[in-house]
Amino acid sequence: MRIDVLTIFPEYLAPLDLSLIGRARQHGLLDITVHDLRTWTVDVHRTVDDTPYGGGPGMVMRPEPWGGAFDQLVPADGPVPRFVVPGPAGVPLTQSLAAELAAEPWLLFGCGRYEGIDQRVLDVAAERMTVTEVSLGDVVLFGGEVAVLAVVEAVTRLLPGVLGNAESLLEESHTGGLLEAPVYTKPAEWRGRAVPEVLRSGDHGKIARWRRDQALIRTARRRPDLLSALPPGTLDRTDQLA
Numbered sequence: 001m002r003i004d005v006l007t008i009f010p011e012y013l014a015p016l017d018l019s020l021i022g023r024a025r026q027h028g029l030l031d032i033t034v035h036d037l038r039t040w041t042v043d044v045h046r047t048v049d050d051t052p053y054g055g056g057p058g059m060v061m062r063p064e065p066w067g068g069a070f071d072q073l074v075p076a077d078g079p080v081p082r083f084v085v086p087g088p089a090g091v092p093l094t095q096s097l098a099a100e101l102a103a104e105p106w107l108l109f110g111c112g113r114y115e116g117i118d119q120r121v122l123d124v125a126a127e128r129m130t131v132t133e134v135s136l137g138d139v140v141l142f143g144g145e146v147a148v149l150a151v152v153e154a155v156t157r158l159l160p161g162v163l164g165n166a167e168s169l170l171e172e173s174h175t176g177g178l179l180e181a182p183v184y185t186k187p188a189e190w191r192g193r194a195v196p197e198v199l200r201s202g203d204h205g206k207i208a209r210w211r212r213d214q215a216l217i218r219t220a221r222r223r224p225d226l227l228s229a230l231p232p233g234t235l236d237r238t239d240q241l242a
């Protein structure tokens with residue numbers, strides 16, 4: 001998968017060199033380039049923002065650098081990326097959106113700062129590319145960079161060959177619509193607290209039942225919205241909700 005990121009703070013994206021994303025890049029599964037948006041500024045001060053039309057606080061990102069970046073990175077006669085723009089007004093990032101993005105051959109991320117990007121940038125991009133505004137949640141960040149890290153991580157781990165153990169993709173939170181059960185490792189007792197007996201019983205049927213019960217209880221308590229959104233038939237007769 002090819003990924004390009006447009007940002008005025010390329011250093012913010014340094015973690016993309018680390019850990020499993022760094023390894024996926026080294027193995028050629030991911031081709032990531034981070035671009036400094038100021039490369040395409042059109043004045044000596046390398047200005048990327050200006051005051052909002054209509055008044056109000058803060059600054060808005062000017063369109064020209066974005067236009068220059070599109071012209072250079074997405075030439076008229078070639079393939080086009082999906083343009084992903086993080087922002088609090090976007091659609092919520094979910095596992096299913098991550099899976100959808102993971103199926104794309106090329107993602108171009110645009111990091112907004114200040115009060116956002118001039119709307120014409122998104123409108124012009126939408127004439128040629130699918131534009132998806134994505135939100136990390138009902139919270140306001142300084143800019144899109146941290147969200148790009150989150151989206152790239154969510155997407156990368158779904159790419160074939162990135163996760164050593166592909167089974168962990170199957171069991172984890174949100175793939176089955178439920179939150180995961182709590183997990184434990186050694187020692188069996190720590191600060192007076194024992195690991196639940198069932199997990200040490202070796203009875204795989206019982207363990208699976210316990211994990212499913214815990215997942216249901218957690219989801220009901222923490223995310224009742226997820227439970228009500230489960231497709232019909234997901235819960236069977238052996239599931240008794242607390």
Ligand code: ADE
Pocket residue numbers: 086087088134135136137138139140141142143144147
């Ligand atoms: N930029 C600012 N706030 C954001 C949010 N909630 N999600 C994604 N990008 C953002």
